[in-house]
Amino acid sequence: MTNLLWLQGGACSGNTMSFLNAEEPSACDLVTDFGINVLWHPSLGLELGENLKKLLNALTSGQMPLDIFVFEGTVVNAPNGTGEWNRFAGRPMKDWVTDLAKVAGYTVAIGDCATYGGIPATAPNPSESQGLQFLKRQQGGYLGTSYRSKAGLPVINIPGCPAHPDWITQIVVAVATGRGAELSLDEFQRPKTFFTSFTQTGCTRNMHFAYKVSATEYGQRKGCLFYDLGCRGPMTHSPCNRILWNRQSSKTRAGMPCMGCTEPEFPFFELAPGTVFKTQTLMGVPKDLPSGVDKAGYVKLTAAAKAASPAWAEEDIFVV
Amino acid sequence: MASENGATLKAIADMLADGLETQVEPFPETDKEFAEILLQLRQLDTKDLKAKLVISGFLDHPYGPDRQRCLECMYYLVHRKWCDLPELSVPVEPDWWCRLWRI
Ligand code: SF4
Ligand code: SF4
Ligand code: SF4
Numbered sequence: 001m002t003n004l005l006w007l008q009g010g011a012c013s014g015n016t017m018s019f020l021n022a023e024e025p026s027a028c029d030l031v032t033d034f035g036i037n038v039l040w041h042p043s044l045g046l047e048l049g050e051n052l053k054k055l056l057n058a059l060t061s062g063q064m065p066l067d068i069f070v071f072e073g074t075v076v077n078a079p080n081g082t083g084e085w086n087r088f089a090g091r092p093m094k095d096w097v098t099d100l101a102k103v104a105g106y107t108v109a110i111g112d113c114a115t116y117g118g119i120p121a122t123a124p125n126p127s128e129s130q131g132l133q134f135l136k137r138q139q140g141g142y143l144g145t146s147y148r149s150k151a152g153l154p155v156i157n158i159p160g161c162p163a164h165p166d167w168i169t170q171i172v173v174a175v176a177t178g179r180g181a182e183l184s185l186d187e188f189q190r191p192k193t194f195f196t197s198f199t200q201t202g203c204t205r206n207m208h209f210a211y212k213v214s215a216t217e218y219g220q221r222k223g224c225l226f227y228d229l230g231c232r233g234p235m236t237h238s239p240c241n242r243i244l245w246n247r248q249s250s251k252t253r254a255g256m257p258c259m260g261c262t263e264p265e266f267p268f269f270e271l272a273p274g275t276v277f278k279t280q281t282l283m284g285v286p287k288d289l290p291s292g293v294d295k296a297g298y299v300k301l302t303a304a305a306k307a308a309s310p311a312w313a314e315e316d317i318f319v320v
Numbered sequence: 321m322a323s324e325n326g327a328t329l330k331a332i333a334d335m336l337a338d339g340l341e342t343q344v345e346p347f348p349e350t351d352k353e354f355a356e357i358l359l360q361l362r363q364l365d366t367k368d369l370k371a372k373l374v375i376s377g378f379l380d381h382p383y384g385p386d387r388q389r390c391l392e393c394m395y396y397l398v399h400r401k402w403c404d405l406p407e408l409s410v411p412v413e414p415d416w417w418c419r420l421w422r423i
Binding site: 212213214216217227228274275278280281282283284285286298299302303306307309311314 | 347349351352354355386388391392394395396397398399400404405406421422423
């Protein structure tokens with residue numbers, strides 16, 4: 001049996017909802033097929049009050065092993081570093097996080113808030129929120145740069161707002177079946193298996209990206225969402241168009257731009273009016289170009305792409 | 321349809337060739353400025369071709385040191401010789417330009 005504990009800090013429960021919708025494997029498969037013992041979870045746990053405290057104390061004292069510690073939401077430090085704004089089982093949640101992270105075999109941050117601070121940590125960050133081991137792009141976060149779980153790994157970050165259900169359960173299974181050491185993490189401690197390719201990989205609008213045909217409205221069936229509607233697919237590491245949502249769709253397939261939620265800067269531009277779902281340009285050229293492309297190259301590419309574009313790229317076609 | 325477009329294209333070309341003064345400057349550097357021009361265009365009678373050309377700053381030749389032109393603009397549909405920006409929706413030549421140019 002692998003003991004798993006799931007706690008929530010400054011969170012909206014989006015990642016819990018996502019987790020409960022997992023299919024490959026499902027949350028139930030984790031228990032029945034992979035021997036995962038869910039000790040407690042905010043939406044599933046049965047213990048209350050003293051019983052819950054007893055369970056937590058048994059874990060922090062080492063009386064009961066904690067194999068996987070999953071955290072959703074930010075570590076809330078307000079007011080003034082005390083963490084009193086987010087009390088749980090008789091003390092600030094952040095104190096539980098400190099103690100549980102010390103005894104955990106693996107510590108896993110699920111979703112943007114636990115990973116980088118996400119929306120709660122957006123300036124002016126009134127809840128003094130931090131991610132477990134990052135604050136936006138900066139490593140450190142609540143647990144500090146040098147934190148390692150008992151298995152010797154830093155926090156395993158599974159970002160996303162929310163994280164895709166299968167990213168969550170597949171990583172949990174990898175850890176539970178003793179393959180944790182095989183996990184290779186990128187510079188933001190994200191499992192490379194999911195976060196090496198871009199959201200654009202597998203996007204059905206790729207041909208429109210290549211031929212520079214723009215979608216000008218949400219839900220439009222032709223056109224790429226990069227040029228007008230601020231799609232961050234070419235700059236965002238995620239497999240959203242390879243591991244589909246509900247097995248059949250993704251934002252871009254539905255005609256909705258990727259917002260880059262798996263990257264540390266999310267939400268971009270501090271949510272200033274007019275900056276969301278709008279491609280930011282400077283003299284008509286996008287400020288954020290696809291990773292690895294410079295302005296001069298982009299202009300040349302555009303001229304060639306336009307000149308070579310086939311007539312069908314201009315038709316209103318299903319791209320889903 | 322094609323001949324209708326041809327007629328409109330010719331009408332625009334003639335107006336530009338006759339020296340129609342259009343509002344080439346200021347180029348909208350920010351999204352806000354871009355949106356303001358779109359707003360002005362939306363308030364026009366859709367048939368008022370001349371006003372459309374003036375507000376969007378049409379030219380019948382490339383513009384600026386980068387030689388910006390419709391051909392590279394993301395709203396330009398090569399095969400239909402058409403500007404697909406909903407607020408404009410007019411036939412255009414690849415070597416023309418307007419200040420709503422974006423790449
Ligand atoms: S819609 Fe977004 S992800 Fe898809 S091709 Fe365009 S820029 Fe890339
Ligand atoms: S498509 Fe982009 S915004 Fe949507 S979930 Fe994937 S990474 Fe996040
Ligand atoms: S927006 Fe202006 S530059 Fe672009 S295709 Fe239309 S007319 Fe040409």
